[in-house]
Amino acid sequence: MSAPRTVTLATTDRGVVTIPEPGWCRGHAGEPPQRFTDLTHHSIPARAAGILTVHLSQAPYLVGSPERQPIVSVVLDYHQDLRAEQMPELYEALRSVQRVLSFAAAEAIRLRGDAS
Template identity: 35%
Template structure:
């Protein structure tokens, strides 16, 4: 049996909805029904830099059961990049991964160019 949660809203009063098992249980109250969201745990995507490990982006499962906006009422992955959040459906998430692969290749090219310059300077 699924659990439910009751959330206080300014436009619909008390709203009781099923809560998915992955939801952390955080539901801000006194907002509008359309703003109700289920949030999963944050999954930080970290990278090693010359100054240590940093978070490049953070992802989390989310669902907005009353929204009419993209990506709809189903579960999606919210990706935080540079302080803003971008909802992704599966296809959009795959396109983001492909873009990151492209950027990784560009970094490899730059790394090779830098290695050549460093080597030339040492000679």
């Protein structure tokens, strides 16, 4: 078994810290220093149909309700007035969104099982 991955980050309240970094994290290059409790891991985002962005996220040091396991972060951006004839296009876009969300949920569940 390989050694757990770590990352060393500058924080505004604790100076430089080294923390575990999940293998799915896209890395922290270019992120400005932040408070220790705000350190968050993000996966590479996936997009669907130009209306959805989804990625895994985990904020293990969050005060109050730390995220001990990855969660699915979802941004849905769609506002459109459509003619009735355009509904099939919307249906297909929503099917694409459903596939991406199902994959993200399955991956979060799989990772939660790995961490138990």
